[in-house]
Each structure stands twice: as C-alpha cells, then as structure tokens.
Amino acid sequence: MPNLSGKSTQSESRKLLGRLREALAEDSEGQKRLDRITSLIADSIATEVCSIYLFRDQDTLELCASEGLKAEAVHQTRLRLGEGLVGRVAKSGSIVNSANAPSERGFRFMPETGEEIYSSFLGIPVQRLGETLGVLVVQSKDARSYSEDEVYALEVVAMVLAEMAELGAFVGDGAALSARHQHPVMIRGGVGQEGTAVGNVYLHEPRVVVTNPIADDPQAEEIRLDAAVDTLRVSVDELLLGAVQGDKEQLQVLETYRMFANSKGWMRRIKEDISRGLSAEAAVEKEQSTARTRMSQVPDAYLRERLHDLDDLSNRLLRILTGQGKDTGAEMPQNAVLVARNIGPGELLEYGRSLRGIVLEEGSVGSHATIIARALAIPLIINASRITTEALNGDYILVDGEQGIVHLRPDDSVKAAFHDKIAMQTTAAERYSSIRDKPAITLDGTEIRLSMNAGLMADLPSLESSGAQGVGLFRTELQFLVRNKMPRRGELVELYKRVLNAADGQRVNFRTLDIGSDKVLPYMKPQDEPNPAMGWRAIRLGLDKPGVMRMQLQAFIRACEGRPLTVMFPFVAQFDEYIQAREIFEKVLENEARLGHILPERVEIGAMLETPSLAFAPEQFFEMCDFISVGGNDLKQFFFAADRENERVRKRYDTLNVSFLSFLEGIVERCVASGTPISFCGEDAGRPVEALCFAAMGFRALSMRPASIGPVKNLLRRVDLAEAKSVIDAARASGAQSVRPAVVEWISNL
Known part of the structure; x- marks a missing residue:
C-alpha cells in the first residue's frame, strides 16, 4: 500500500x-x-x-x-x-x-x-x-x-x-x-404572500461553479489564494469604514468577518487542501462545505450565526477567485421569479414590481422581505427547502402562493393544471372588475366599508383599480426599514404629502411607526430580547423615544396642508399608553400652531387593538378613542398563544374558532355601546369566508390587501347577514370548535 x-x-x-x-x-x-x-x-x-x-x-x-x-x-x-x-x-x-x-x-x-x-x-x-x-x-x-x-x-x-x-x-x-437540474421538482414551503405566478428563475446570488477542482501546481494555487484573500481583506476593511458608526451589531458582524478573513487556522486548512492537489477555489469550497455541515448540526443560535458569517465570507472569496460575481451576465427575464436564500428589504425594493414572484429558502411570515412583497403584491413562498440548490437561472417555475408550493421545471400535466387555475382566477377577476365601483351592500341592506392596506407609494394606484374605499392602514415603517439611517422629517413630510395627494380626498389611516419584534431598524440599537414579539416594540418604543414619535407626528400634520388627518397608534396594551400617546399628539398640534403651520381640518386619533388586555380596558378608553382597528394578525397569535412565525403552531388555530369569534363579538359590542367606530385589519379580513363572519359579528369596516377586495365584495353582495349570523350561532350552540364547516356549507348552497 x-x-x-x-x-x-x-x-x-x-x-x-x-x-x-x-x-x-x-x-x-x-x-x-x-x-x-x-x-x-x-x-x-x-x-x-x-x-x-x-x-x-x-x-x-x-x-x-x-x-x-x-x-x-x-x-x-x-x-x-x-x-x-x-x-x-x-x-x-x-x-x-x-x-x-x-x-x-x-x-x-x-x-x-x-x-x-x-x-x-x-x-x-x-x-x-x-x-x-x-x-x-x-x-x-x-x-x-x-x-x-x-x-x-x-x-x-x-x-x-x-x-x-x-x-x-x-x-x-x-x-x-440522470442529469441534475433537469427533472421536475416540487417543493413545499410557507405562504408569505398569496397569489400565483408563472415565469423563469432569476437567482439573486447565482452559485459559483468550480470548473477546475484539480490543480497541478500547488505553489501557483497558493499565490492565487493569497492574492484573493488580500482583496477580500481590503473589501472587509472598506465595509467596516462604511459601517454606521454607533451601530454595534453591524460593527460586530463586520469585525467577525475581519476575524475570519485573518484566521490562520482557516487559511492553513485551505492551503493544506491545495497541497493535496485541489485548486484554490476547490479548497475554499471544501472548507465551506464542512462549515455548512457543522452549521446544520450546531444547536446554539450564536454559533450558527458565526458559521453563517464564515459561509458568506467563503462565497465572497470564491467569487474573487473565479471571477463569478453577482453579475454573471444572466439577463433578468421579463417574467422573472426571484429565487434566493434570503433577501433584505432594500435589495427587494430595487427589483420592484418587475418580479412575477419570489421564492426564498429561508424567511418568515413577518420578515422584512415578506412585508415588502405584500406591499408590492408579489406572490411569495418562504422556507422553500433546497430551492437555491435545485434552481438554475432561466428554469421554468410555477409559484402557487395559495398552497405554498413551488413547481420547478414542471411536466406538461402540471403546467396544464396550473394554467387552468390561472384562467379560472382571471375569469373571477373579470367578474370582480364589474362590481369594482359598486358598494359592498349585503342582501339585507348592510353596507360594509372595504379599504386597502398600503405601505409604499407604489400601492396607491390600487385605490382606483381595486375599488377600495380609502386606505385603512398605511404602514409607515417601510420607509424606515429600507434606509441605513433615520429619515429626516422633511423627507417624511414629502412622502406623506404624496400619499395624501394620490388618495385624492379618500381617507388614509396612518399607523405610527411599528418597529421592533420582527421589524428591526438597522440603525437603531436592537434589544437582546428572548421574545421580541412581546417585547420593546411599536407604541412602547415610541413612548420611550418620544423624539421619534414627535418627528413623525409633525410630518403627518405638515403633510396634510389643512386636509383631514387620521392617525392610529399600534400595539396599545393598556389605557394609559393611549393617553400618553394622545397627549404627545395634542402637544405637537399646539406647537405646530405656535410655529404657524396649517393645522388639519379635522383630526382623528385611534388605536390598534392587538392585545387581549385592551379588550377589557375601562369604558373611558373606548369613549376617548376616535376609532379602533382590530389588528387581527397579532391579536390572534396572542389570543391562542401561537407564534405566527412558528410554522408548527401558527396554522393549528382557526380564525373562525368559536372562542375567538365570541371574543371579537365582545369587542364589537363594547365599541357599539360607546359609539366608537371599529374595523378589522389583517390577512384574515381579505379572506371571503372570514370577512363574511366578521361582518356577521358586527364589523362594518374591513381593511385588506387590494387584490382581496373583489372576492370579499363579491361574496358580501350575495349574502344576508342575519342568516349568516344564525348559521354561526347554531354552530356555536352545537359545541363545534369552529364555525367554518357550517358557514362554508351554507355558502355553497346559496
């Protein structure tokens, strides 16, 4: 031997x-x-x-x-x-x-x-x-x-x-x-944004392909490696110089990059691989593969994140060695479906509405990418395991954002079935367009106000095309999330002014800054919280940093230029938080008047009811609020103690569960007693069956994504709410866990 x-x-x-x-x-x-x-x-x-x-x-x-x-x-x-x-x-x-x-x-x-x-x-x-x-x-x-x-x-x-x-x-x-990347693949993931898309794959970061894994001259390969590592170290130093000073987390990540880039052990292992006969890039990829295997086996989140940093650094080094940068010459197809491991909000906004769909290997229902995808109304699948290794640029791809399924290189039978589904959706859309300008009035004469959710200027044209009656929720945090520093007040004034101009007199309900939890600003010191969804976020952050809240309120007032202003505070958990926020608003109004700025013709100050505790607030809270908007996404997760970021539990609990519906009914009754307008805002408001049940429980205003308004209006115009309520009451009386089966059966017999 x-x-x-x-x-x-x-x-x-x-x-x-x-x-x-x-x-x-x-x-x-x-x-x-x-x-x-x-x-x-x-x-x-x-x-x-x-x-x-x-x-x-x-x-x-x-x-x-x-x-x-x-x-x-x-x-x-x-x-x-x-x-x-x-x-x-x-x-x-x-x-x-x-x-x-x-x-x-x-x-x-x-x-x-x-x-x-x-x-x-x-x-x-x-x-x-x-x-x-x-x-x-x-x-x-x-x-x-x-x-x-x-x-x-x-x-x-x-x-x-x-x-x-x-x-x-x-x-x-x-x-x-069989040849890799040629056979059909079906991947199940999670639904980030509903909708369907047909197109061709465009990889956000195309894989580096090592075409020369074996090398004859180890010395020459070491010289290539040393030169590439020098370039890598310079680029990391430049990143550190360009980092936001004071942002400890960003600096910590980049310092970790520098540590790995200067790691003698990492370099020694790569050079040892070269000495055994591998090319420089093959040696780097061998170490990267080993690190990825370790990454999947390490339970500690901090260590996993550090291994992820090493993985990213290896990718940078491979691109330098091979010359295969992000711009690989692959043109973005007109019907592009973006495929990536993950992507930041700024990068996604750069792609904009040119995308037909998005498929992410990672991601969550509350991630920045999901927020942007919803704002742009682009179908999004998250947690699509192996998609970045299975997909190649140009691959034919079908995105089913209703079921959370991706079909890569599908066979003819799958294509035909999918196109039939799209044709049915197109037919339905044509039917919805015929009632676009008609009100959502039920057979018993009850009108339900249907408004849309928005977060970008690009959303506003949907006001007319969808038939929405104003903006029930304008998410103001997106303009903060896509920047690397705090926006200036003047910039916000101009943005909010454009929003109001585009609304052309229709009501726009501005939600104050809702950050924290899954939405972390890159330039604001993050908090090390074990459960950020229940931590320092939304109004809690605003009350602790009143300067930020005042700046945003000033921007709202100045943008109005005398027009009516509607503002609501998110994640209010108890009465005194609303009182404090309202007092800040009133002082800002007084100060703006002193400075000679034009005040809004009318001001409405509301609250989002997203915590069960607020449903039991004193009567004075309901009387003081100009309106209340039920934030269904958060309220549901706290009511059922089921994290909406956790795929294992979030689908376990039905919105039409009798306990949750009865809880909502109680909130409506308190608002009716105090004469406070109430609406339901969230994903469930845009699902026709759920929307019908909310209307039957007493909600007279619903806010949803623009594409959902047609389907919801179509169903509401076909039903009698008194009959729907009797079906719901009968299901509750029977001891059923959910009213969904009974309501769906009733609808099918209409």
Whole structure:
C-alpha cells in the first residue's frame, strides 16, 4: 500500500487526483467514468472494494459503481436514507470508519453484493456546500480502521466527485445518473404572500461553479489564494469604514468577518487542501462545505450565526477567485421569479414590481422581505427547502402562493393544471372588475366599508383599480426599514404629502411607526430580547423615544396642508399608553400652531387593538378613542398563544374558532355601546369566508390587501347577514370548535 503520511501523502494525494482528472477527461459516458474512478481509487488506496452510491431520489441511494462487489448488484442495490451504514453516512453527513462493520450500529448486510467477506468499512459523504449527493465507500477483508491520511485523501476525492456530479460528468441511464437540474421538482414551503405566478428563475446570488477542482501546481494555487484573500481583506476593511458608526451589531458582524478573513487556522486548512492537489477555489469550497455541515448540526443560535458569517465570507472569496460575481451576465427575464436564500428589504425594493414572484429558502411570515412583497403584491413562498440548490437561472417555475408550493421545471400535466387555475382566477377577476365601483351592500341592506392596506407609494394606484374605499392602514415603517439611517422629517413630510395627494380626498389611516419584534431598524440599537414579539416594540418604543414619535407626528400634520388627518397608534396594551400617546399628539398640534403651520381640518386619533388586555380596558378608553382597528394578525397569535412565525403552531388555530369569534363579538359590542367606530385589519379580513363572519359579528369596516377586495365584495353582495349570523350561532350552540364547516356549507348552497 502507498505511504500516505507526511510529504508522501501530499504526493500520493496529488497523484490520485491527477489520475482522477485523466479519468474524468476521457471521452466516455457517465457509467464508464464511474467504473474507471472506482477502479483507480481502489488501486491507489490498495483496498479490495471501492463503491459509489448516488441519490436516485430524495430518500433513496443506489449503488452506481463498484470495484470489488458483485457486478450484478450495481443499479440493483438500493438503500433508504438512514438505512445501513451507507444510509447513515448520507443522513448524518458524517464519516463512518470501522474495522468491524457488522458490529456497528445500524449495519445492514446486503447479500446480493457479496460484501460478507469484507470486515472494514469507510464511508465518506459526497457533499457540495452542505448538500449530500451520495456516499463514497471503501472496504477491505482486513479488520482495520483506515488511517487519518487515507480518510483525508478520500475526503478530497469525494469533494471532487461532488463537483463533477454538479457539472454532469456522470450522466447516464437511470434515475441515479440522470442529469441534475433537469427533472421536475416540487417543493413545499410557507405562504408569505398569496397569489400565483408563472415565469423563469432569476437567482439573486447565482452559485459559483468550480470548473477546475484539480490543480497541478500547488505553489501557483497558493499565490492565487493569497492574492484573493488580500482583496477580500481590503473589501472587509472598506465595509467596516462604511459601517454606521454607533451601530454595534453591524460593527460586530463586520469585525467577525475581519476575524475570519485573518484566521490562520482557516487559511492553513485551505492551503493544506491545495497541497493535496485541489485548486484554490476547490479548497475554499471544501472548507465551506464542512462549515455548512457543522452549521446544520450546531444547536446554539450564536454559533450558527458565526458559521453563517464564515459561509458568506467563503462565497465572497470564491467569487474573487473565479471571477463569478453577482453579475454573471444572466439577463433578468421579463417574467422573472426571484429565487434566493434570503433577501433584505432594500435589495427587494430595487427589483420592484418587475418580479412575477419570489421564492426564498429561508424567511418568515413577518420578515422584512415578506412585508415588502405584500406591499408590492408579489406572490411569495418562504422556507422553500433546497430551492437555491435545485434552481438554475432561466428554469421554468410555477409559484402557487395559495398552497405554498413551488413547481420547478414542471411536466406538461402540471403546467396544464396550473394554467387552468390561472384562467379560472382571471375569469373571477373579470367578474370582480364589474362590481369594482359598486358598494359592498349585503342582501339585507348592510353596507360594509372595504379599504386597502398600503405601505409604499407604489400601492396607491390600487385605490382606483381595486375599488377600495380609502386606505385603512398605511404602514409607515417601510420607509424606515429600507434606509441605513433615520429619515429626516422633511423627507417624511414629502412622502406623506404624496400619499395624501394620490388618495385624492379618500381617507388614509396612518399607523405610527411599528418597529421592533420582527421589524428591526438597522440603525437603531436592537434589544437582546428572548421574545421580541412581546417585547420593546411599536407604541412602547415610541413612548420611550418620544423624539421619534414627535418627528413623525409633525410630518403627518405638515403633510396634510389643512386636509383631514387620521392617525392610529399600534400595539396599545393598556389605557394609559393611549393617553400618553394622545397627549404627545395634542402637544405637537399646539406647537405646530405656535410655529404657524396649517393645522388639519379635522383630526382623528385611534388605536390598534392587538392585545387581549385592551379588550377589557375601562369604558373611558373606548369613549376617548376616535376609532379602533382590530389588528387581527397579532391579536390572534396572542389570543391562542401561537407564534405566527412558528410554522408548527401558527396554522393549528382557526380564525373562525368559536372562542375567538365570541371574543371579537365582545369587542364589537363594547365599541357599539360607546359609539366608537371599529374595523378589522389583517390577512384574515381579505379572506371571503372570514370577512363574511366578521361582518356577521358586527364589523362594518374591513381593511385588506387590494387584490382581496373583489372576492370579499363579491361574496358580501350575495349574502344576508342575519342568516349568516344564525348559521354561526347554531354552530356555536352545537359545541363545534369552529364555525367554518357550517358557514362554508351554507355558502355553497346559496
């Protein structure tokens, strides 16, 4: 057996990789390449068996080539993920090295392979950037553990195999050897913004492709690496110089970048990989892949975040080495569906309405990207696992924002079904357009005011096209979120003035700054809170930083130029918070009058009821409020103690649960008794069945995304609210958990 230690190891490793490159360069089809590779690995490592298992689908491994096992077992032997030692390696992404394989946990004997005579087993995951593509296995009759040097040499080989598999070097007959990125893929995720989209993939950050994983001249590769790292360090230093001074979190992240960029251990490992025969970029990617595997296994959130920083730094270094920057020359298609791991609000706004849809591998229902997508009315899928590794620029893609499903490279039957669905939606939209200018009056003569939610100037044209009766909620935080510093008062005045001008006399309900929780300003010191959704946010932050609140209130007043002004405070939990906020507003009004500014013709000051506690406030609160808007998204999560960011629990509780509906009914009754106008604002207001139930419980104003107004109005104009209320009451009296089944059945019989 070759000497695999010290300098000889480097020589033998380079020699093995050199032979591997020759095999890969041969003009032969995928199966012959795999057979040649297993033969030369077995010969170089001086072991009786070398086998390569590849995934034929997400859960099944297939023996695709072997030197030493029975030839008839190739493409016939299959293992489920986690089954046997091979499946264990694939599932864990970790190496199994055993002198006595049958004694190992999970061992499974495969009689058709003839492996019963082999005692030792070494299984190494074939991985690329944390994604396991298969398993490389060597076995021998001798009962021995493979040495550290042998394991290392085969890790390098496995990494090259992964790169070659990505480049299509092993394409052949059968599912396991099918070309990557060509077969249809369906991915389930979460709904960030409803809607459907058909288009072509546009990757926010296209993957770097390492086309030269093996190098002949380690010294030349080290020189390339050193030059690229110098460039990387300069760019990190420039980022630090450009960072917002005083922003400790941003500086901390960039200091972590600098620490990694100057890490001697990181550089030593990469150079060691180069000395074994890898190119500079392949060595960087090998370390990145190892870090990603660790990232998925580390439970500590802080350590995970630091590994994520290292991952990002590796990407920067790979782009420098390969010259494959973000601008890879791929033109954005006219029907672009953006695919990314995650994306910030500023970057998403740069794409604007040019996007048909968005699919994120990460994200949450309350993330900045989701807020922007809703404002732009772009269908968004979040938590779409593996989408960035499965998708290529230009791939045909279907986004079902109603079900949270992505179809990548779909077959003709899926395409046809999806296009039928879109055609039905188009027909419905045409029907809704015919009632656009008609009021939402039910059969019993009750009018429900339907207004829209907005947050950007780009939303305002929807006022006319949707038939909305004003803006029930204008989210003012978006202008704060997309900047790297606090906007000036003058800038806000101009923005709010444009909003009011675009509304052309229709009511605009401005919500004061609602930040904190999932919406953190990059230039405001974040709070280290274990549960930010119930922490320092919205009105709590405003009352603690009255200067910010005063500035925004001044901007509202000046933007009105004498027109009526409607403002509401978010996340009020008790009466005294509303009193304090109202007092600040009244003092601002007095000061504006002293300064000679034109005051609004009429001012209405309301509150958002988003916490159960406020439903039980003293009567004086309801009497003092000019109006109340129920913030359904937050109220529902606190009522059911179910975090709306948590996919495991947020869908567990139905809005039409009898307890929640009865709670809402009680709020309406208190508002009616005090003569306080009340509305319901949130995602559920835009769902026709829910909207009908809210109207039946006494709500006479609903605020929703513009696209929902047509469907909601269409249903309301077909129903008698007294009948709907009797159906709801009967369901409650029956002991049902939710009134939904009874209401849906009643609607279907209309």
